[in-house]
Every structure is written in structure tokens, then in C-alpha cells.
Amino acid sequence: MSYGPLLFLGILFTLASSWVGLVLIPQRQLGALEQFTDTNTAAIYPQARAGQAQQGAEQYRALGCVYCHTQQIRPEGYGADITRGWGRRRTVSRDYIHDKTVMLGTMRTGPDLTNIGERQSDSSWHFKHLYNPQITSAGSVMPSYPFLFETRPIGPFGSSTNALALQGVFAPPVGFEVGPTLRAKQLVEYLRSLKSSGDLPEAPVKKEEPK
Amino acid sequence: MNSTTTSKALKALLPGDLSNEPGRRAQLAEIDASCRLPVLFFFLSGLLWLLVGTLFALLASIKLHTPGFLDGQEWLTFGTVRTVHLNTVVYGFASQTAIAVAIWLMCRLCRVPLVASGVITVANLFYNIGLTIGIIGIFAGDSTGIEWLEIPKYATPIIFVSFALIAVWMIIIFRLRTERHLYVSQWYLLAAVLWFPWIYGTAQVMLLVEPVRGVVQAAINWWFAHNVLGLWFTPIGLAAIYYFIPKVIGRPIHSYYLSVLGFWSLALFYNWNGMHHLVGGPMPAWMITVSIVASVMMLIPVLAVAINHHFTLVGHFGKLKHSPTLRFIVFGAVSYTLTSLQGVLSALRSFSEVSHFTHHTVAHAHLGMYAFFGMVMFGSMYYILPRITQREWPSNRLISVHFWGSALGIILYVVPLSLAGLQQGRLMNNAAVKFLDVVQFTLPWLQLRTLAGCLLALAHLAFVVHVGWLLVRMLEPYRKPVLNILSGGEIPATTEK
Amino acid sequence: MPVISLILLGSVLLLPAAALLSLRWATRSGQFTLINRAALLPFDDEEPIGQATDQILGDNRR
Numbered sequence: 080m081s082y083g084p085l086l087f088l089g090i091l092f093t094l095a096s097s098w099v100g101l102v103l104i105p106q107r108q109l110g111a112l113e114q115f116t117d118t119n120t121a122a123i124y125p126q127a128r129a130g131q132a133q134q135g136a137e138q139y140r141a142l143g144c145v146y147c148h149t150q151q152i153r154p155e156g157y158g159a160d161i162t163r164g165w166g167r168r169r170t171v172s173r174d175y176i177h178d179k180t181v182m183l184g185t186m187r188t189g190p191d192l193t194n195i196g197e198r199q200s201d202s203s204w205h206f207k208h209l210y211n212p213q214i215t216s217a218g219s220v221m222p223s224y225p226f227l228f229e230t231r232p233i234g235p236f237g238s239s240t241n242a243l244a245l246q247g248v249f250a251p252p253v254g255f256e257v258g259p260t261l262r263a264k265q266l267v268e269y270l271r272s273l274k275s276s277g278d279l280p281e282a283p284v285k286k287e288e289p290k
Numbered sequence: 291m292n293s294t295t296t297s298k299a300l301k302a303l304l305p306g307d308l309s310n311e312p313g314r315r316a317q318l319a320e321i322d323a324s325c326r327l328p329v330l331f332f333f334l335s336g337l338l339w340l341l342v343g344t345l346f347a348l349l350a351s352i353k354l355h356t357p358g359f360l361d362g363q364e365w366l367t368f369g370t371v372r373t374v375h376l377n378t379v380v381y382g383f384a385s386q387t388a389i390a391v392a393i394w395l396m397c398r399l400c401r402v403p404l405v406a407s408g409v410i411t412v413a414n415l416f417y418n419i420g421l422t423i424g425i426i427g428i429f430a431g432d433s434t435g436i437e438w439l440e441i442p443k444y445a446t447p448i449i450f451v452s453f454a455l456i457a458v459w460m461i462i463i464f465r466l467r468t469e470r471h472l473y474v475s476q477w478y479l480l481a482a483v484l485w486f487p488w489i490y491g492t493a494q495v496m497l498l499v500e501p502v503r504g505v506v507q508a509a510i511n512w513w514f515a516h517n518v519l520g521l522w523f524t525p526i527g528l529a530a531i532y533y534f535i536p537k538v539i540g541r542p543i544h545s546y547y548l549s550v551l552g553f554w555s556l557a558l559f560y561n562w563n564g565m566h567h568l569v570g571g572p573m574p575a576w577m578i579t580v581s582i583v584a585s586v587m588m589l590i591p592v593l594a595v596a597i598n599h600h601f602t603l604v605g606h607f608g609k610l611k612h613s614p615t616l617r618f619i620v621f622g623a624v625s626y627t628l629t630s631l632q633g634v635l636s637a638l639r640s641f642s643e644v645s646h647f648t649h650h651t652v653a654h655a656h657l658g659m660y661a662f663f664g665m666v667m668f669g670s671m672y673y674i675l676p677r678i679t680q681r682e683w684p685s686n687r688l689i690s691v692h693f694w695g696s697a698l699g700i701i702l703y704v705v706p707l708s709l710a711g712l713q714q715g716r717l718m719n720n721a722a723v724k725f726l727d728v729v730q731f732t733l734p735w736l737q738l739r740t741l742a743g744c745l746l747a748l749a750h751l752a753f754v755v756h757v758g759w760l761l762v763r764m765l766e767p768y769r770k771p772v773l774n775i776l777s778g779g780e781i782p783a784t785t786e787k
Numbered sequence: 788m789p790v791i792s793l794i795l796l797g798s799v800l801l802l803p804a805a806a807l808l809s810l811r812w813a814t815r816s817g818q819f820t821l822i823n824r825a826a827l828l829p830f831d832d833e834e835p836i837g838q839a840t841d842q843i844l845g846d847n848r849r
Binding site for chain 2 (some may be wrong): 083086087089090091093094096097098100101102105106108109110111112139140141142143144145146147149151153154157158159162163164169170171172173174175176178179180181182183184185186187188189190212216218219220221222223224225226
């Protein structure tokens, strides 16, 4: 074969097919999904994130959390996502409409975080875990993030309310305390905001069997 | 088909004797010499990025089993180190050597010298400036968080413009061809340089410049990330294989029909594959199903290529002993078949249930990018570098260190990690096993991977030293190199002529 | 009839027609008779078929 233009057209048309099929059509089908309002309870889902949590999403992105943690729950009976308690239902397209960067992830070096806000709502746990994961989860391979915290002298009125309760080898020198910086607060607010369990017509939450 | 005015304008770019005599073809040495500077620049900057990428690969690998290693520094956390590794090896090493090989191959097959090679050299400069800014941006926390597209949006336009410039130049070379017939490698090369700016441009505009909402981002992300393998690296890798196997053994490709079938089935099916990275994810079922079907259809081009290459080689395996190019290229060709079959398997819902989210996928990615593409690029460099520099490789020992380090290293990387990944997936799918126990299970396998990584690093060092030595030889007085030996490793007298 | 069905029907008719036409063109203009000639393109008078290149790793070198 020696006909350049035919080759050229073939090259363009083949890619154009999937460009339409996997880029334009999904954009038409999913690009304008809206919140769902339950007509019985007037509950709106999903809700947009508050400011600090939204800023925390930027920290999550910049620190590369997505390379070890997914944010997607596979359907019941496909993998053990639901039996592990990572979520109450599979996640669907509508769950992600408020995410500036959608970080579904492809690797589970660490557990899924889709519902971490529901599974662990305690900020002080998150602060300790980020400061050094060995405090809360010994044997974890997660990096520590001490640069999100500051070690500061304890003031005349005693420890601050947000100082981390650290013991043993993790404790700061006497007279000092470890407190979260703004970035740590943002990140933890984001983690606590991660909840994808609202009732949706396309993904109903399974009701408990009446006993 | 070519309008006369544009072809006249293009012909003016050619050296005088070539543009005046329509029957005259450029000689091989003339073509090689015209490519010298730009190809050398792309190779050398590619190798520099390879060293950086290898260093960060080792750091990332160690950190995954020994989290305390260099811990607590923001720019050295796993999330950054891994991202720097991926972007330096993909955009620094693989893409730049791919461009060099593509330019050289295109010139040789079109039988024209590279015209206005300074443009390509400038494109190389801009490419590396853009990439350096991008990598610094990733260190500074500006990573976009989108896999395979982490380079921040203030750096990507520079890279895009360089790519576009190279694509335009490839088309110009193609239009200037003095050989009317087209070889299958030229199809792949032309397709790659047209496809890549399209997918890169789409991903940049729809994900970074004017981001779309919700999971459409994930669809475009994986449409791009799979196509960068399927429509950029794979065609250039295959173009090199289709050229070098016949060229080294001195025998035409077994079946040209099969190569035509392979090209068009790849063009039709590969670009629909991307959504198999989202099996079980929050996407409409039709998208994922379509990608699974297309992934299975990939059996056609893969088997066509595998059969074709095997039957071309039959009876000539002895030449592997004497040709470094053939060794690397054949290793790459076999890996292409294996990684594609593994990819088909991983796309199936039942297999993906286990392999998704595990180190199996990481091993698969390295089988494709390194054992196939990286090895093919190394093989091409062993052929091209002596020809454009007019110098011989100084040391057979260094070639052996490179080949065996790379080959054993990547086998030691891929095989154990693929199997361990499946076991990891099985444990993860059993809710009775604590998650931390799954993490603990992977540790010895990750340590083995670090060992494999050390072998690869050694191989890369040997290669870079060898290339440096070759370049030093350019300073020595010229001696006619022994590049073509009839067969069996006999050396004709170098003094004749 | 909705527009989408028209488009589908149209492409079902047009695409195979285009394929057939290009096939007719390809056979008539000799694209298939010359197809095996293209396999010879990597070779020329300088490096003809039968001449192996890159055989640099011999027993009698370093």
C-alpha cells in the first residue's frame, strides 16, 4: 500500500471513533449530573464540601494520597469492598459531581477512603495517624507527615486544646507540644468529609433486615 | 495527490543534488549523518532522565517496604517520589528515545535526509525545558493528581508545542519521500505522531484547562493513559521491531499481509481499551463493557504480530549471539506478546476482581513499558548510535552487563510481583483477613522488587557509561567502523577501501 | 423516526458502502499486487537481502 492520504484518513477515523465514544458521549451522558433531592425527606445528596474540606482536597492531591488509596466502592458480590465495611453501597457517577479533581485511584496499598469520614470521624485519630502512622496502625507502610505539624513550646496556660496526645518514643521534648498546621487541619477536614452513602435511586443503601 | 506548490516548497528544503534529480536517492550514510545532532540530543537527554527516573524508582520501591527510609521530608514522600519516577521515565526517557528512533527510522524508510534538523534540535531543547519545569512543579506540590498527567498545566504547553513541531516535521519528511512504497513501520510512525498530540491535547484541555465535571474526568484520564501506551509507545515500538528484525537478519518480514492486518486491527481496537482500568468503578456499565470487548479483540493484532515476528526469525536464532540489537529487540517483541495477553486477561471482569488495585497491575505496567518498550528502544540505540556517530561500540562486556542486567532484572521484577499481586488480591477479597495482614504479606515481594530494581540500575549505569565512552571516541581520529559483518561474526579487514 | 435511528441506519448503509468502494479502488489501482514488494523496503543495493547487519559480538573481539 502506498497511498498516503488513505492511510492518513484511516489513522484519523479510528481514533475519532473512540474520541466520540469514550470522551464526548460520556461527557454528554454524565457531564451534567445534578444533585438528587429525595421527595419524601427533602434530603439533598451529594452536598458540596465546606471551604476547609475543599482546601483539604488540594492537600490530598498535592501529597499524592491517590497512589495508595482508592475512593470507589465496587458492587456487592464483586470484591470485598462492602463486606470489609468500606462502604454501604457501591459508588456511582453522581457521588463525584462536586470533586474538583476526581481521585478514584487504581491501587490499594492502603485501604479505600470513600467513607473514611463515616468510618473514622475522630479528628485527633487522624492527626496522630498523619503525624506518624505507626502510632495508630503499627505495621503500616504509610509515610509519616511530620511537616504538616509544628513542634512548639507549651505556653504559660498549659497545652493547647489541639495538641496531639503523643506518648513514648513519639512524644516531643519536655516543655514542647506538637500541634497541627493549617494544612493538616484542612486535610483532616477533607478526610472527615468523605462520605458516599446517601440514598440514591440508582444506588439504594441496603436496609437492615428487620429482626 | 500532493499539490505541486506545496511539494515544490518542501523540495526546496532538500539538499541541492537530491531536489534536482528525481531519480537519485539519498545514501544510508548520508541519511544517518543528517540525523546526527537531533537524534543524539534526544538519546542523551533521554538517558539522563532515565538515570533520574531509575534513582526515584529505587527510592519509591524501598519506601514501600521500609517506610522509615528518608521519611518525613515533604519532597521525598512516596506520593512525590513515585510521581517523579513515572513522569521522568515516561516523558523523559521513553518519549524522547521514541522520538529519536521515529525520526531516524522515518528518514531511512523515506530515503531522504533530515531537512532543517535544527528545528528538531530546538524542539528537543524546549521539550526538556518544559519537562524540567514540570518535574520541579511536581516536587513543589503542583502535581495535578491525575495519573500519567501529573505535570502541571503551566509546563505542559511547552511540551505540547515540541510534540506538535516534531509531528509536523515527521509529516514533512513523509511528504518528501523518494520511495513511493510504504513500509509497515512508516504507517505506525505516522499514526503515532498524529495520534499522540490529539490524545495529549484532549486530555490537557478537558482535564486541566477547562476541567469536566465528575467521573468524566476518570473516563478521559484512562482513555488518555491507555492510549499513550497503545497509540504512542506501542506503534513506535512495533515500527522499530518491524524494521530491525528483517534488517539485522537480512531477511524480509514473513508475511506482509499479516502486518497490514495487525496495523488496522490495532488502530481499530486499541483506542477503545481504556475503560478496563475502571472495572467495578462508578461508571455506566456500557463504557466498561465496550472496553472489555475491545481488549479481547486485541488478540487479533497481538497474535498477528507475534506469528509474523516468530516466522521471520525462524532459522536465524543463531544471530542473537552476535547482534546486541537483535537480542534486545527480540526480548522486547516476546514481552509485547506476553504483556498484551496479560492485559487481555486483566480486562476480564472475573480476573480484574482479583488483580485490580494490586501490585499485579504494577508488574503488568513494567512488563509493557520496560520489558517491551524500553528493551526495544535500547536495541534500537545499539543499532543507531554507531551509525550516526560513525564509531563502534567500545566494549562487548558492557553490552553484556547491560543486556543481562536488564533482562534478568525485569524478569525478577515482573514474574514474582505478578503472582504476589494475585495473592494480594485474593487476600484483600477475603474480608476475614485483616487489611494490615495483607500489607504485611506484600513486604517480602516488595523487597525482592528492590533487588530487581538494583539490577536494572546497574544495567542502566553500564549503558550510560558505554554511550559516554562511544562519544569520547568521536574525539579520536576517525577509523572506518566495522558495522556490517556478513555473518557468523567474521570481521573483514578494516583497512580495505 | 428519531434522529438517532436515522444516523444509525445511515451509517449502517454508508460505512460498508465506503469500505466496498475503497476495496474496489485498492484492487484496481494495484495496491494488493504490490503488497509484498513493500516488505523489501528495508533493503537496498548497499545492504541487500541476505546480508546480516549488526553482527558485532564475535568470539574474536573483546
